[in-house]
Amino acid sequence: MNWTLRTRRTLTKRFPADQLLPDRLPAYVRSSVYLLGMITVAALALLFLSGIILILGGIQWWHTSSTGHFFNSLHFWSMQIFFLSMVLHLWAQFFMGAWRDGRAWTWVTGVLAFLVSIPAAFTGYVSQTNFDAQWIALSAKDAFNSAGLGGVFNVLNLGQMLGLHILFFPLIVSLLVGGHLLQVRMRGVVHPYPPDEPPVVARPRPERAEGGQ
Amino acid sequence: MMEPSQTTREEPRPQTYYRGYPMIESDLIKEIFFTTLAVLVLVVALALVFSSPDEGGVTIQRTAQDDPLAFAQSTLSYLDGSADLTSYGPPYTNGTGAVQSIGFFSPQTWAGVALPVDPARDFVLHPLQVAAQVNAPLASALTLYEGASAAQHQTWTSNLTQALAAPDAGVVNGAIQVAPGDYGPVLTMLTAETNLGLSGALDGLLGADEGKFFQVDYTHVLLFVSTSETMDTLATNFNLQGNQWGVMNETGNWPGQAWLWLYTSLYQVPPFTGSWAAFADLAAVLTMGALSLILLLVPWLPGLRNIPRLVRVYRLIWRAHYRRVETPRAPGASSAQ
Numbered sequence: 001m002n003w004t005l006r007t008r009r010t011l012t013k014r015f016p017a018d019q020l021l022p023d024r025l026p027a028y029v030r031s032s033v034y035l036l037g038m039i040t041v042a043a044l045a046l047l048f049l050s051g052i053i054l055i056l057g058g059i060q061w062w063h064t065s066s067t068g069h070f071f072n073s074l075h076f077w078s079m080q081i082f083f084l085s086m087v088l089h090l091w092a093q094f095f096m097g098a099w100r101d102g103r104a105w106t107w108v109t110g111v112l113a114f115l116v117s118i119p120a121a122f123t124g125y126v127s128q129t130n131f132d133a134q135w136i137a138l139s140a141k142d143a144f145n146s147a148g149l150g151g152v153f154n155v156l157n158l159g160q161m162l163g164l165h166i167l168f169f170p171l172i173v174s175l176l177v178g179g180h181l182l183q184v185r186m187r188g189v190v191h192p193y194p195p196d197e198p199p200v201v202a203r204p205r206p207e208r209a210e211g212g213q
Numbered sequence: 214m215m216e217p218s219q220t221t222r223e224e225p226r227p228q229t230y231y232r233g234y235p236m237i238e239s240d241l242i243k244e245i246f247f248t249t250l251a252v253l254v255l256v257v258a259l260a261l262v263f264s265s266p267d268e269g270g271v272t273i274q275r276t277a278q279d280d281p282l283a284f285a286q287s288t289l290s291y292l293d294g295s296a297d298l299t300s301y302g303p304p305y306t307n308g309t310g311a312v313q314s315i316g317f318f319s320p321q322t323w324a325g326v327a328l329p330v331d332p333a334r335d336f337v338l339h340p341l342q343v344a345a346q347v348n349a350p351l352a353s354a355l356t357l358y359e360g361a362s363a364a365q366h367q368t369w370t371s372n373l374t375q376a377l378a379a380p381d382a383g384v385v386n387g388a389i390q391v392a393p394g395d396y397g398p399v400l401t402m403l404t405a406e407t408n409l410g411l412s413g414a415l416d417g418l419l420g421a422d423e424g425k426f427f428q429v430d431y432t433h434v435l436l437f438v439s440t441s442e443t444m445d446t447l448a449t450n451f452n453l454q455g456n457q458w459g460v461m462n463e464t465g466n467w468p469g470q471a472w473l474w475l476y477t478s479l480y481q482v483p484p485f486t487g488s489w490a491a492f493a494d495l496a497a498v499l500t501m502g503a504l505s506l507i508l509l510l511v512p513w514l515p516g517l518r519n520i521p522r523l524v525r526v527y528r529l530i531w532r533a534h535y536r537r538v539e540t541p542r543a544p545g546a547s548s549a550q
Binding site for chain 1: 226227230231234235236237238239240241242244245248249251252253255256259261263264265266267268269270271303304311320321323324325327328430431432435436438439444447448453455460463464467468470471472473492494495498499505509511513518520521522524526527530531533534535537538539
């Protein structure tokens with residue numbers, strides 16, 4: 001058995017290119033709400049880029065360099081936009097019933113990405129090496145300790161928090177977001193709920209493409 | 214009851230799933246490119262205009278300089294075991310002071326002392342032993358202290374605690390000024406530790422605990438400064454205390470972790486502020502865990518998964534679609550592709 005051939009055939013069958021990168025979508029996706037997911041992914045990409053530059057400079061670089069502080073500001077605002085757009089995306093998908101028609105796992109991977117993003121951001125906050133990091137770590141320790149997690153997830157241990165922030169959590173978030181996007185592409189975008197009143201004709205009339213985007 | 218149409222029924226291909234709906238041309242790569250560009254421009258503008266917060270860290274030296282007398286009192290409490298940290302409980306000590314449990318459910322106790330901290334040894338005696346190598350009077354004081362009984366320790370520290378609480382007690386130029394009394398070697402030790410704090414040497418001594426060169430674990434140093442007035446005052450001024458929605462806030466006027474609003478809100482309302490206050494952290498963690506699980510399982514939860522259909526926000530999101538399909542059309546119009 002040729003493992004490579006088998007893998008290629010499986011991937012080609014499960015993830016055909018016209019589904020991964022479709023050039024035609026249903027007209028109902030013409031809503032600004034659909035941009036929220038894309039903004040979230042864009043902000044995540046900027047978070048990674050600014051974070052990589054920050055860590056290249058060293059953990060305390062941004063305290064002493066105006067360039068470093070600028071990249072910290074990019075990281076900070078990317079994170080704010082990331083969470084804002086992700087939460088709005090989550091609520092919008094909730095109110096659109098986005099789990100319908102076999103899309104439960106699209107919902108689950110999206111919610112997991114949101115939930116894992118919270119400790120990802122938290123470990124960044126406690127790795128800032130400033131007063132904010134000190135206070136957040138000291139405030140948070142009691143909650144982790146109360147749940148019996150303080151010994152294995154020591155928020156006062158900068159080395160552990162930084163390692164989790166720059167490697168572990170980004171990896172998990174990337175996998176979840178990647179899985180979420182694959183789910184969206186493989187299953188397509190969920191239909192709108194049925195209309196209130198049935199139209200005169202059973203189905204919408206055909207429309208020509210309304211132009212590229 | 215699970216409705217197959219809502220959860221598990223799977224359409225094989227999007228093209229099949231979209232059948233009957235009008236289609237439009239799409240260019241995902243172009244959309245991603247321009248969206249990323251727009252977000253980049255926005256982020257750069259926000260970074261240039263608003264920058265980002267960076268309030269410098271609080272050193273042990275700063276806490277000592279801000280209030281030397283409070284520093285001396287706090288250090289004495291670490292030595293005599295009266296500090297809250299000594300009785301905190303897991304993962305730091307064997308105490309029960311901060312242990313939270315709901316009935317028999319006490320994961321904090323079950324987890325045990327994973328990060329042992331002995332405040333008297335780690336925060337006072339060990340740093341003093343290092344300093345004593347170049348301070349003969351301190352070395353003598355330490356020898357006397359370590360040779361004395363626990364009862365004698367208690368007498369000395371108790372006397373000094375009372376003396377430090379007197380209105381005329383103070384620290385002047387590094388010298389602790391108290392009324393004459395039976396303090397044994399403890400006054401010498403406390404004076405030395407206060408001066409180590411004032412000079413900044415204690416930051417290094419605590420950070421370099423256990424003779425390690427590289428340091429990335431700030432557990433001891435942070436626990437040491439956690440009781441300082443400096444930290445508490447700064448946090449209050451920045452609205453970072455627990456009863457000020459602190460977890461959501463940020464130093465200065467920048468936005469904080471707003472996504473934690475639900476978790477933070479629990480600490481502002483009963484029963485978390487009342488009958489559950491003794492185990493508020495554990496209750497909040499469990500509550501958020503349960504709510505997260507519910508959010509995750511929405512597709513399978515009857516009632517919750519029907520909320521969108523009832524509140525009809527989707528009508529706003531897909532308004533163009535509904536306008537089109539609900540507009541009466543002339544009979545005979547051709548059907549969708």
